[in-house]
Amino acid sequence: MADAACLGYFEPETIEEACRLLSSHRGHAKIIAGGLSLNVMIAQKLINPEYLVSIQGIKSLNFICHEPTAGFKIGAATVHADIEKSSLIKEKMPLLSQVAGMIGSVQVRNRGTIGGNLCHADPASDLSPALIALSAQLKLQSSDGARTMPIDKFFLDYFQTAIGEEEILTEIKIPQIPPLAGASFIKFTPRSKMDMAVVSAAVYAQIDAAAERLLDVKIALGAVGPRPVRALKAEGALKGQKIIHSAIEQAAELAREECSPLTDAKASGGYRKEMVGVFVKRAAMLALERARENRHQAQ
Amino acid sequence: MREKIELKVNGDLYQVEVDPRKTLLSVLREDLELTGAKMSCGYGVCGSCTVLVDGKAVCSCLVLATQAKGKEIVTIEGLSDGDGLHPLQESFIDHGAIQCGYCTPGMILSAKALLDENPSPDEYEIRSAIAGNLCRCTGYVKIVEAIKAASAKMVRSWQISPSSAAGRRKSTQD
Numbered sequence: 001m002a003d004a005a006c007l008g009y010f011e012p013e014t015i016e017e018a019c020r021l022l023s024s025h026r027g028h029a030k031i032i033a034g035g036l037s038l039n040v041m042i043a044q045k046l047i048n049p050e051y052l053v054s055i056q057g058i059k060s061l062n063f064i065c066h067e068p069t070a071g072f073k074i075g076a077a078t079v080h081a082d083i084e085k086s087s088l089i090k091e092k093m094p095l096l097s098q099v100a101g102m103i104g105s106v107q108v109r110n111r112g113t114i115g116g117n118l119c120h121a122d123p124a125s126d127l128s129p130a131l132i133a134l135s136a137q138l139k140l141q142s143s144d145g146a147r148t149m150p151i152d153k154f155f156l157d158y159f160q161t162a163i164g165e166e167e168i169l170t171e172i173k174i175p176q177i178p179p180l181a182g183a184s185f186i187k188f189t190p191r192s193k194m195d196m197a198v199v200s201a202a203v204y205a206q207i208d209a210a211a212e213r214l215l216d217v218k219i220a221l222g223a224v225g226p227r228p229v230r231a232l233k234a235e236g237a238l239k240g241q242k243i244i245h246s247a248i249e250q251a252a253e254l255a256r257e258e259c260s261p262l263t264d265a266k267a268s269g270g271y272r273k274e275m276v277g278v279f280v281k282r283a284a285m286l287a288l289e290r291a292r293e294n295r296h297q298a299q
Numbered sequence: 300m301r302e303k304i305e306l307k308v309n310g311d312l313y314q315v316e317v318d319p320r321k322t323l324l325s326v327l328r329e330d331l332e333l334t335g336a337k338m339s340c341g342y343g344v345c346g347s348c349t350v351l352v353d354g355k356a357v358c359s360c361l362v363l364a365t366q367a368k369g370k371e372i373v374t375i376e377g378l379s380d381g382d383g384l385h386p387l388q389e390s391f392i393d394h395g396a397i398q399c400g401y402c403t404p405g406m407i408l409s410a411k412a413l414l415d416e417n418p419s420p421d422e423y424e425i426r427s428a429i430a431g432n433l434c435r436c437t438g439y440v441k442i443v444e445a446i447k448a449a450s451a452k453m454v455r456s457w458q459i460s461p462s463s464a465a466g467r468r469k470s471t472q473d
Contacts (some may be wrong), residue, residue, distance in 0.1 A: 005300065005318075006300055006318075009302065009365060032363070035361055035362065036343055039360075040342045043342065106427070107346060107431045110355040193344055
């Protein structure tokens, strides 16, 4: 598949063993889970790791746990198909199941992992903006210990994240969406189910008990630049405001101004910018609708 | 480096010696001469390399052969029993769902994975299940009809209701 010789392929049984292998082959080893992103990068000769450390079989990286207040903890090597089909996730955080179900095809979802998707950091990733809106935290582990990082800080550039060379993403923590809050993710794919997003928007909205004002809001955009964009000005314009159509329109306008998408084979930068406005509005309305529904359930 | 691995394909055990970075697709086609799975896009988009691993449809062009150790691999060659075709294969022929035939092995395996989990899918579920299998010839209509017809035939032959829990277990014909 690639030019340089493969010098070693390891199947550690624990996270600690995997970390040790990364350290001892520093700079020459890559983690492989489902292998969807990694094998493509190798085939396109973008990377050439002499050592592969497979985390596919590490049981402590493959789990879905839920606690009523803390929310979900998901092992980084959990495949999208398991997240999509999990009855626990469908019950407690259906948006997550929906987003996982939007990724690629059945074949992709049977192999691709949540951790692999995030670490690959494709600018058009669906999980990235959705998990930013959901305020996810990432646990990174190395032989030196573990650290937790808010997902906002994780994505640096095209296919580049803040993960250290000797670190493994082990867990994704997603806080429970409280009553009076709702979240949405909309992915714009002009052609087919299989497409990467041309533009995507994720919104988290928390309303007051009277459902009149927006107490908290997060807006994350995908596929509009080298990494997901938090539309901070748009958020600022909405926080504390009355929930009226003109406020949402204004926020959508601001979100448009906050990104400078490039032109590529799928769409022009101008079209993408236009679509940001459309989809932020739609995602915001959907998140608010869900927040209102949660209010009725909480009562 | 090369390592010796054992793969279970269509119920048979094979010993092969591979570079760890060799894909399952390459091993199937080159070492085992099971050429039903096709090499086309090479990056998991077209689905012509689809095989079943532990019952799940995957793109074998992106599975390292060594990652498939200890798993049950099913290729299109494993569906027929001598001259006896699987109901899906028969249905594809009967419904004109095959033109050039290039997408067919992958398409049928994706359909089999669907029916093993969901014996009576509706059209939307069928189209979602084959969304990762591209066909340049047929326009998919006949393929969807063939899968629907096969599901009806398979459910009838099990002589149980489509919606019963028992119907969600594996068919005796695979």
